[in-house]
Amino acid sequence: MRVRRGTFPLAASRATLLRVTNGLKTPSALADLASRGLVRPAAGEPEPVYAFRHALIQEAAYASLTRQERRRLHREIGLVLEGRPRAAGADASLLARHFGEAGEVEKAVPYAIEAASHAVDVLAFDEALSLLEKVEGLTRDAERSDLRRSVLERRGDVYARMRLGTRAITVYREALDLGARPADPTADLHLNVKILRAAAAVRWAVDRAAYRAAFEATRASRRSLEQALPRLGAAPLVDRVHTFAALSLDAWRNIEPPDWPAAARYAERAAALAEESGDPVLNSIALEALGDAELGRGDLPAYRVSALRRLALLEHPAFVDRLQRADALRGAGAALMYLGRYEEALDLLRQAEASAEAIQAVDQQFNALSLACQCAFRLDRWDDVLALEARWTELERHAPSERTGPLCFPMALAAVVHELRGEVEMATRLRRRSYAIMLGMGAVESWRSNAHY
């Protein structure tokens, strides 16, 4: 027998509800409720399913229970559901809800985290945040800082996945301020790595004031990770790879001026460890860091080799990370573009854009479009440049710049095309917008000395 979601707590009157949960045979109790017109059997299921005839009946039944009774019922229902075979995701959400309402925070939190993870997998980011915010409230009430920290970290992960880096950093910092769990010496490591990555993602994508806050957060995280380096050997391999890769990224992305030797040093450590692991996704993360460092040195052939090695990892059956997949395609496209192999680059960038679009990785989508725009520009395919401009203009309407990243570069390329075609007004408008974005991102003296425009 099953009761369809929306029917719990399973009763329309207090007496019946208590009888049901006090061990009387549920089918007879449900039949009783059905005979009174409060619930109805739902047909077509492999086992009996009952539903309330009206949502108000359910509400009235629920309201008739005392808080203690509700909590007990939620717990009972949670335990029943827990004992059943379940599909991942939806049931985890239901379990989180019931154990949450029962006040069983230790059980509610892991289920909420699991449900949120599945929600992210199907791109239901708002649902993931809602689930986590609910259990976070419970952890606060229960004064369970250890559980609250886990929930905050996952909330930060959702924001980071949405490329809302400044919010992610705020939440990660909040988690760090709760103090480390004694049983998990790598907990701080994870959070600090995530802070460095989130700050790197918003560099040039948010205004100066917003970036300043992110930048401040990176200082503490960088210091903490550097202090942890002598003890890092004790951490799992996966954590070591993530730490070195994040420090490499931080060295050129968050530090002004970029510390390329440090970026290369950390990337090489990450690459060596990743190779030892044999894990294709870890190798992809490390090769991304290595490629960036090589590109930073101006070593385009080495960058190409790293980018194509990373691309080859996508063939591995264990390569399941869709974000890394999109980024590996983008990275290989960029490497070929820098070497003037534009046709091959465009092919990879089209794949990167499609992969990014499929997982709503808006920043990756814009990156791929931006690089494709650069290829089209170099090939004098001006119609393609303008078509790409139309695409990102459309996307821009649905995503804040923090998610897209800075668009000044492709905008400037489109301005050049309009100028060369004699469409001066349009060119001027785009050029001014591009320039305004650059001014918003940072003071003129912080602009890269060899920026194109």
Place this chain on the structure above:
Amino acid sequence: MMGQAVRDPAKWGSGPSALDDLVLQIEVAELRRDATALESFARRLSDESAAMGHELYRALADRALGVALVWGGARQQAGACFERAAAHFAARHVGFQLGRAQLAWGRAARDSGDASAARWHLLAAIEAFDDVGAAPAAEAARRERAALG
């Protein structure tokens, strides 16, 4: 290895490479009519793009070097540079750059007194500019061709 590093790699945008930087330096030198700088940057781009196998940039370097050689009076050598550049751009359908190469070649021919060759190259430039919709450049080339009579 190139002398200048990429300052901000392509991640989250499209940072210019050191080769891109040379292309920009060439444009600036040409606008300033600085023959010495133009030749220097063009030769560097030629060498470095050849080392990287970047054919398009090598063709850009050829065109720029041709212009610098014309400014220095070495028209014979310049013709060979323009020819290499135009051949690459034509084969790859890189229309605007083809127009620029033909325009520069036409001007060099005109300045050396070869009006017939100049007309031919200027016409090729006009066609290339028209193909990509570069109206102002096409118009300028038309005026130069008309001036030849």
